[in-house]
Amino acid sequence: IEVRDLFASLPARRRFLRATRSETQAVARVIADYALAYPEVAFRLTADGRSALTAPGSGDPRDAVAAVHGAEVAAALLPARAERAVAVEGEADPARCEVVGLVGPPSLHRASRAAIHVVANGRAVTARALLPAVELGYEGLLPGGRHPMALIRITVPPDQIDVNVHPQKAEVRFRHERLVFATVQAAVRAALTVAPHLAPVAPDLASMPSPAATGDQQAPTAWAGFEFAATPNSPTTGREVIAGARTASYVEPSPAPSTPGRDSEGVSVLRPLGQIEGTYIVAESSDGMVLIDQHAAHERVLYEEVRARLAAGDRPSQPLLDSALVTLSAPQAALIAGGTRDLAAIGWEIEAADGAAVIVRAVPAALAGRDVTRALTDYLERLDAEERLSGPDRAAATLACRAAVMAGDRLDATQQRALLDALAKCDTPPTCPHGRPTMLRLSRAALERSFARR
Structure with a gap:
């Protein structure tokens, strides 16, 4: 799919667009969310003749994270998984929730929640109510004012989620929100408990590029x-x-x-x-x-x-x-x-x-x-x-x-x-x-x- 001259036939809409840089950032966020939600699909974003994002479509969520946040971040993420089911009074089938994803070690944190990505039943969503569940998994592990990095994929039965909450389908409601909240928190905490710890460290001088390094070379995290x-x-x-x-x-x-x-x-x-x-x-x-x-x-x-x-x-x-x-x-x-x-x-x-x-x-x-x-x-x-x-x-x-x-x-x-x-x-x-x-x-x-x- 190639998109050109967006809103060219709608001058009134184009008038209310923000600066080119701001609109480019908004587009990049959308493409990044889609790349993380659909790791089996290849995405490429080019802006001003420069490749801004290239997701290989390998089907591996870690490759999608590498395309969005970099290979060093992707390599450091810890696998997370939890599944829960509870009986519901008056219903034959129990409420179910499965959470799989990748979460960052405590040493990997950001100043905002922008690096917490939530995918519900294959749809990239905002899920503001679930962000605290992710952060509660890190309770006592992060410095004040810092937030973790995570890709959380939630799967529930189709009749237990409402996607018609927001005009852009960016928000959802879960029928059993407490169950989803608890499952997300359990998945994050389990990943941090059983995985090898990554300790905050002093800058590793050996990992820094030499003064002669040029081009797009970057020092490892x-x-x-x-x-x-x-x-x-x-x-x-x-x-x-x-x-x-x-x-x-x-x-x-x-x-x-x-x-x-x-x-x-x-x-x-x-x-x-x-x-x-x-x-x-x-x-x-x-x-x-x-x-x-x-x-x-x-x-x-x-x-x-x-x-x-x-x-x-x-x-x-x-x-x-x-x-x-x-x-x-x-x-x-x-x-x-x-x-x-x-x-x-x-x-x-x-x-x-x-x-x-x-x-x-x-x-x-x-x-x-x-x-x-x-x-x-x-x-x-x-x-x-x-x-x-x-x-x-x-x-x-x-x-x-x-x-x-x-x-x-x-x-x-x-x-x-x-x-x-x-x-x-x-x-x-x-x-x-x-x-x-x-x-x-x-x-x-x-x-x-x-x-x-x-």
Whole structure:
């Protein structure tokens, strides 16, 4: 199909067209959506004599993504899949939903939602109501104000979708929207949980083009896959791994290997070398150097520990010998009143007193031994500032942030090793619960290029 002189016979319509550049961008968006919705169809868009998009029509969605977003992005995307069916009262057939697609790792994000593409029953749609389902799958994994990249293909029975909502058929309504929402979220979360983690990294100098590079050559995206391997018999809980930093209850981990290598499954093992300003752990890997933010890393360890206990119905609480009366500001008291259940779930036992005062009878185990007044007020300040998470996750993330080892805390070699081992056992080690990266990687190739060794 070739289109020329669009609206040539409708001068009134042409009068209200925007600038050529804006209209070209609009056309490119439409072609991109069609290329992603129909990967089996070849598309080619030429604008001002330049090839703007070429989709091969191979039938592979990853090839379509490569045509729209680039080969490096396409190669990094993770396969996602989920299928659910629920019985519907009064109907013989259950409601069904199948979701397949490709989602970006947490290190791959954009400033807007424009890179989230949704296809429903073979139709590219806007689906504003489903975008939060995609982003909820990344909850706690992305920096603030950033959005993931994803291609989500939804398939439901024809009688469970209404495509006649928008004149351009750009929006749809699902008969069982909650089912679709939950299936999309499950597919995204499953892909991020089981796939190898791609950690945010420092710019890889070895991947940058030489000064002589010309033409359309582009440097590969500056991130790469990386995983930790845990050392057997190392401390497994958040309190154990860093207990020695502030108390004498440190549990001795297994010795660190003298040189980094690979475990039985071929995963890179880290060897801690020391600290920078008591904040960053310097570690050697089998293919270069890694910097770990000790606070962000310990946050991730404690956060997953608290969530696991919540899922098991365990409330890690430390009763106080003498209850503490804490006077709060009115906003802090209102914050407690509105989140009593979530606070109790992570170990706080608080009763209202006169005015804005409260009586604290127990604190989370992770905060045991701290000054009660300061621990509570600091916790509430962090809780109020937390905007990315909600409910129990918000309470758990705030507790992890407050209990984690801080910047400036000196850790000896065994404590550093214990933290790296605990981080290795996390489901999502690359980021803290707030989406900040826990590690940066500099490959051996980048080091050699920096020192003119290659």
